[in-house]
Amino acid sequence: MAEARLERRLAAILAADVAGYSRLMERDEVGTFGRLKRLRQELVEPVLARHGGRVVDLKGDGAIIEFGSAVDAVEAAVAVQQAMAEQDPDLPEEQRIRYRIGINLGDVIVEDGAIYGDGVNIAARIEALCEPGGVWLSRSVYNAVRGKLALPLAPTGLHRLKNISEPVEMFRVALGPGAAAALPLPDKPSIAVLPFTNMSGDPEQDYFADGLVEDITTALSRVRSFFVIARNSSFTYKNRPVDVRQVSRELGVRYVLEGSIRKSGARVRIVGQLIDATTGHHVWADRFDGDLSDIFDLQDRITESVVGAVEPSIRLEEIRQARTRPTEYISAYDLYLRALPGFYSMTAEGFAEVRRLTNEALSIDPGFTLAKALGAYIRSISVSQCWHEPDDTRVAIRMAREVLAEARDDPTSLRFAAQVLAYSAKDYETALGAIDRSLLLNGNSAQGHTGAGWVNAHAGRPLAAIEHFHRAMRLSPVDPEKGIALSGIGMSYLMLERYAEALDWGEKALREMPNYGSSHRVVICGLVGLGRMEEAKVAAGRLMAAFPTYTLTLQRQINPWRDMAFAQRYLDALRVAGVPD
Structure with a gap:
């Protein structure tokens, strides 16, 4: 007898659950249950019905809803979240009921009114990644609704999901002003190092303050227990009045490190303060004084202080092992710091300045590998931008191979060398090995x-x-x-x-x-x-x-x-x- 054929169909699946449900029930079981039941009956279910949603599975704190249209599913999700945001405005935020919603468009198996398969599983996994009050979509939903809904959709990247072989690309629906930038906090201590104020009274010293902040950011990012925002995003706040809570929302971090630098002759004073940006609470503040010859030690002390303040359980040995002294010559290091603004300028004039300053730094210290790596990379990318000199490709490859031989434990130098070897030398296996080692040393870069x-x-x-x-x-x-x-x-x-x-x-x-x-x-x-x-x-x-x-x-x-x-x-x-x- 022929085996019965499985019923399949394409469906938009909405998965939702209540963020922090166990915590809410522990705090007030009867009150939470009553409010959730009221919100479902008076708000959620009517919205779903208006958009053609069919409840497939309903449990204590969540549900699986099937829609025949991805547009209907997204419109329903947005309507639910906007209505939920207006509920119980007088309750403290930690007591309010907030849904997480994930939506996927996929093939499902249908049996006795229930639906099964990867299409459903992916929706549930997406929901688990979503922030409270948010709506996340798979790439398939994004493709189906793009251009059909007047909603900003922000990419969140490729995500590996439990028991799903291929990574899934996801998007966030921007709900209201500023929501597109309200990133969820990572599951580890997260920090942004904002540009330090130059207190030297000389605008020409900005490069020095910026360079030190970049080095502190790099040192923190090598602590594998941390999530550290990159220098380029942090520096968008330079010369702007800063609300640390806004920084937290826009960058998706809990902690913000602020500070100032005063350089006078051979003396340097660095003042830093660490703030819990979700509350505005000052976690730690300190002052560091020293000579220019001590600059790398000062950076290490700041980094250790931040680590100790944020996560006392982290072994500070991790930081000590991550230390590097790029050069013994402070004048060469100063030239490298002066080159960085030109590197970030993405202009022909800026690149020419980087070339000049790194050459000068290497004339002082031929063993200054970081300057050599930057010089190699500038020559390589100059070819792509049509800003190159005749011998740039050959010189870039030579310099990159020297860097690879000299800098096995410097992630920045390894990264520069890897890109040159892939792009200019077509030595793909060596480049892949170098970039893998760079990320092993600093996965936060x-x-x-x-x-x-x-x-x-x-x-x-x-x-x-x-x-x-x-x-x-x-x-x-x-x-x-x-x-x-x-x-x-x-x-x-x-x-x-x-x-x-x-x-x-x-x-x-x-x-x-x-x-x-x-x-x-x-x-x-x-x-x-x-x-x-x-x-x-x-x-x-x-x-x-x-x-x-x-x-x-x-x-x-x-x-x-x-x-x-x-x-x-x-x-x-x-x-x-x-x-x-």
């Missing part, structure tokens, strides 16, 4: 994950690249150089021949950083892949206006792609769009 994204993309591993780029954007959510990661995601989708997604990410990248050449090329290739040739030619015109010396001949010489089939598709798309030979 946003720039490390961006570098890992590009190394993996060049090595023909687009899915791994996408994961790293998303991780970088969570570590640095308001990064002025976010366009580099966005462009990398777009390039990775080009490699996967998912042209609509590539174009979407490329356009986002261009809005963020219109002077980044890769983003222009992603947009051109995405348009060609979709057959939108007239738009592709206009995009090629924008590329050539921004980079008039760029040619297909140069791109053939660069050719950083291990996947030769993709390299040819890439060249062909640029050619048909009108990029000159």
Whole structure:
């Protein structure tokens, strides 16, 4: 007798539960139960019914709801959360009932009115990641509702879910003013180091204050027990009046380190204060005085003090093992600090200044590996930006190989070297090994994950690249150089021949950083892949206006792609769009 055929259908599945339900019940069992029952009957169930939702499973603190339309599911979720936000305004926040909601669009098995399968499981896993009061969507839901709902949808990256083999890309619905930036707190101590105030009375000393803050950020990020926001996002608050609670919401951190630096002759005074940004409570404050010759010791003392204040159980030995003294020559270190603003400028003039200052630093201390690594990377990326000198590729590769031999325990130098070896030398296995070691030493580095994204993309591993780029954007959510990661995601989708997604990410990248050449090329290739040739030619015109010396001949010489089939598709798309030979 033939086995009965399983009934299947495509469905939008909404999973919801009450955040902190056990805590609420422990505090006031009868009151919580009564309020939850009232809210379900008077608010939640009518909203679901209006949008065609069918309750599949209802339990004490949550539910699984099936919809025939992804649009209906998202509209219902938003309506529920907006109505819930208006309930019980006089109750303290810790006593209010707040739902987490996750939505997935997928194939389900239907039996006796119940639904089963990965489509349901993924919705439940998404809900578990969502912040209280929020709505998170899978990529399949995002694709179904994009352009149909007037709601801002913010990417949260690729997430690995329990018992789901492939990572799932997710998006957050922005509910109300500022909600798009209200990131959930990580499950480990999280901190942002804000730019320190230069108290020297000399604006020319800003570079020194900024450089020290960058070093303190790097030292903290090497504590694996911490989640540390990248320097680029923290520095968006420079010269701005700061509300630490707003910083907490926008960056998704609990702690903020503020401070000031006064440099007078050979003496330095650093004042720091650590604030619990969720409450405004001052956790720790201290003053550090020393000579310029003690600057690395001062950085270590600040880092140890922060670690000890936030998480006394962390063994300070972890910090001590992470210490590095990049050079014995303070004058060489000062030149390196002066080079950093040019590095972050993403301009031809800024890059030329980095080249000059790192050369000068290396003339003082030829063993200053960090300066050598930055010099190698500047030469390599200058080729991509058409700002290069004739011998840059050869010199960059030589310097990167020297760095790799000298800097086995410096994650920043390893990251620079890995990117040069992947892009300029096409030595993909060495580059992958170097970037993996860099992240092993400092897994909190946003720039490390961006570098890992590009190394993996060049090595023909687009899915791994996408994961790293998303991780970088969570570590640095308001990064002025976010366009580099966005462009990398777009390039990775080009490699996967998912042209609509590539174009979407490329356009986002261009809005963020219109002077980044890769983003222009992603947009051109995405348009060609979709057959939108007239738009592709206009995009090629924008590329050539921004980079008039760029040619297909140069791109053939660069050719950083291990996947030769993709390299040819890439060249062909640029050619048909009108990029000159």
